Amino acid sequence: MQLQTTRLLIRSFLETDAPALRRLIIDKEASPMALYDRAFPSEEAAILEMTKRFAEGDQFFAVCLLDNPELIGFVTLNHQKAPTERNLGYCLLSALHKQGYASEMCSAMLSYAFHQLGAERLVAGTGNANIASVRLLQRLGFTKTGESRVAFRKNVNGEPFEFIGSDYVLTKEEYQQIETNSMKLL
Numbered sequence: 600m601q602l603q604t605t606r607l608l609i610r611s612f613l614e615t616d617a618p619a620l621r622r623l624i625i626d627k628e629a630s631p632m633a634l635y636d637r638a639f640p641s642e643e644a645a646i647l648e649m650t651k652r653f654a655e656g657d658q659f660f661a662v663c664l665l666d667n668p669e670l671i672g673f674v675t676l677n678h679q680k681a682p683t684e685r686n687l688g689y690c691l692l693s694a695l696h697k698q699g700y701a702s703e704m705c706s707a708m709l710s711y712a713f714h715q716l717g718a719e720r721l722v723a724g725t726g727n728a729n730i731a732s733v734r735l736l737q738r739l740g741f742t743k744t745g746e747s748r749v750a751f752r753k754n755v756n757g758e759p760f761e762f763i764g765s766d767y768v769l770t771k772e773e774y775q776q777i778e779t780n781s782m783k784l785l
Contacts, residue, residue, distance in 0.1 A: 600657075600660065600713075602707050602711060603665065604663055604704070604707045605703065606700070607662055607663065607664060607665060607700065607704055607707070608662075608663045608664070608665055608668075609645045609660050609662050609663075609674065609704055609708065609711075610661050610663070611654065611660065612650060612653035612654040612659055612660070612661045612673075613648075613650075613654055613771065614650055614651055614654050616650055616653075616654075616661055617642070617643075617647050617650040617749075619669050619670035619671075620646055620653075620670055621641060621643065621646040621689065622692075623671070623673070623692055624639045624640070624646065625641050625665045626692055626693050626694075627639065627693075628641060628708065629636050629693075630693055631726070632729050632731075632732070633724030633752075634726070634728070634752060634760055634762065635725060635729050635751070635764065636726075636731075636750045637729065638749060638751065641777060643694070645693060657688050658676055658678060659673055659674075659675050660676075660708070661673055662674055662700075662704045663694065671691065671692050671695055672690050672691035672695070672700070672701075672704065673689070673690050674687070674688065674689045674690075674704050675688035675707050676706060676711075676712050676716065676718075676721075679722065679777055681719075681720070683684055683717060683718055683719035683720065684719065684720045684721070684722060685712055685716065685720075685721055685722075685739050686709065686721070686722050686724075687709075687712075687721050687722070688723070688725065689701055691704070696731065697716060701731075701735055702735060702738060702739070703704075705735065705739055706739065708738060709721065709740075709769070713752065713771050713774050713775075717772065719770065719771045720769070720770050720771065721741075721768070721769045721770075722766065722767065722768050723736055723741055723766075723767045723768075724765065724766050724767065725730075725764060725765060726749070726762050726763070726764050726766075727746070727762070727763045728762060728763075729767055733765070739769065739773060740769050741767035741768060742767060742768055742769070742773070743765050743766070743767055744765075744766045744767060744768050745765065745766050746763055746764065746765050747763070747764060747766070748761050748762070748763060748764075749761065749762055749763070749764040750762070756781055778781055
């Protein structure tokens with residue numbers, strides 16, 4: 600799979616992406632927002648295995664700048680129980696935050712999911728304290744469907760680090776309405 604946006608190339612993972620994926624994971628895990636997601640391994644052997652799994656699968660996609668083939672992030676469309684439902688996830692190098700890249704890569708993946716994969720519904724989740732992610736999902740057209748207490752990691756005392764997270768959904772019908780409204784603005 601390969602998609603091109605104004606500034607980005609979104610493509611299937613390659614096993615040669617392992618060193619750049621490791622840098623991305625180390626960057627992600629150092630972020631204060633890492634508390635609101637599952638931990639990713641950063642050991643070289645684990646990254647090699649993960650990169651291989653990503654390259655062989657159809658759920659994780661590498662994101663690169665058009666003028667540089669090195670990985671700067673990834674976006675996911677993970678399978679859900681219903682065959683026409685996918686879970687959107689995303690990760691971007693922290694040095695590239697607040698430049699519109701996350702919106703650009705996720706927008707492209709919404710189109711891909713609904714137009715190419717035949718998705719009828721996309722879901723996503725984030726910690727409420729991750730304001731940038733909450734705002735991104737809202738800009739993309741997702742609707743908040745609920746909140747729950749979540750724990751993916753443990754604190755320094757070995758106790759679960761709990762936070763309030765929210766679930767979001769975007770249906771194909773809602774996405775098509777957004778597309779129609781965008782076309783009217785042109």
